[in-house]
Amino acid sequence: MTSETRPQTPPKPRRTLLATKGLVKSFGNFQVLRKLDLSVREGQVYGFLGRNGAGKTTTIQILMGIQRPDHGSIAYFGEQRRAPRVSDKQHIGYVSQEQFFYPWMSCRNLGQFVSRFYPNWDMAYFARLLDLFSLPSKRKVVNLSQGMRVKLALALALAHRPKILILDEPTAGLDPAARREFLDIVNDQAERDHRTTLFSSHIVEEVERIADRVGILREGSLCFQGSPEQLALEVRQIVLPDPLRPDAAQRLKALRRDAGHAGFHVLHENARNGSLVMRAQPDQWQQWLQGRSETQVKLSLEDIFLALTVDRGLRL
Ligand SMILES: Nc1ncnc2c1ncn2[C@@H]1O[C@H](COP(=O)(O)OP(=O)(O)OP(=O)(O)O)[C@@H](O)[C@H]1O
CATH class of the missing domain: 3.40.50.300 (P-loop containing nucleotide triphosphate hydrolases)
Incomplete structure (x- = not known):
């Protein structure tokens, strides 16, 4: 053999x-x-x-x-x-x-x-x-x-x-x-x-x-x-495609609502740069991201740690 x-x-x-x-x-x-x-x-x-x-x-x-x-x-x-x-x-x-x-x-x-x-x-x-x-x-x-x-x-x-x-x-x-x-x-x-x-x-x-x-x-x-790799797959940041447009606040709100319906846990919202930090299982992320125009930003382990352990006032 x-x-x-x-x-x-x-x-x-x-x-x-x-x-x-x-x-x-x-x-x-x-x-x-x-x-x-x-x-x-x-x-x-x-x-x-x-x-x-x-x-x-x-x-x-x-x-x-x-x-x-x-x-x-x-x-x-x-x-x-x-x-x-x-x-x-x-x-x-x-x-x-x-x-x-x-x-x-x-x-x-x-x-x-x-x-x-x-x-x-x-x-x-x-x-x-x-x-x-x-x-x-x-x-x-x-x-x-x-x-x-x-x-x-x-x-x-x-x-x-x-x-x-x-x-x-x-x-x-x-x-x-x-x-x-x-x-x-x-x-x-x-x-x-x-x-x-x-x-x-x-x-x-x-x-x-x-x-x-x-x-x-x-x-x-x-x-x-x-593992840190698993953590990075669960917690990600997404940013609106054009965060400076005047309707950014409404789009961010709609995004947050969509994510909530899909069972995501929103950890942080930053209206200034039109971003959300959210947590979900990797397969939920994969499904949710299909065909969407928002971009993903890779977070450092420190950013993820802060998103998970600090409630408000942090700019990620
Ligand atoms: N013997 C004790 N009596 C009363 N409170 C205590 C006692 N030991 C710890 N604590 C409290 O329990 C909490 C946790 O303390 P602990 O030392 O376990 O935290 P830690 O995560 O190790 O913090 P650090 O990173 O600052 O060392 C703190 O609020 C601390 O004040």
């Missing part, structure tokens, strides 16, 4: 390593998470996007067992739980938003200290990571810059070869060069070691650089979860 006649085996579906179901969390009367369903599959770099205060850290702290959800459950490596067990956490590498280390320890001492918590800790690998990240192993934490501390946190999170790496806005406080360097390291890790990564950020450009799956958090649940 030649390779052409050999029956093709379908690609193996990727295992879901982490999934939340119906997570609810309130602080007093303020409900931060409202039935959050999120899933991260093996080998993916998942960009967890949300505006300031959307609930990213709360979600990650629940995943790490630092906070308890009011309702809902989490599946760690296929096992349903209310909170992670120590054995689950031993397979998770976690870098929090802020790093708290004993300042008097050197990088190497800190590695020795943390190693006791992880049966899979690989000291030779940790030494290699320090080298790779240009961290002097004998330098004390107190004498490290912010960028070096974040890289040290990443080395500590990786040295036990976790099944999943969870990064909570790790680049906050880094200058553009340090941020770029950090993202490149995360990207290399993901590519070389197929490291599954959940990466939270409110900076769309960061997520765009490294994520192959995106979850967008709005009002306590995900308003989108899928």
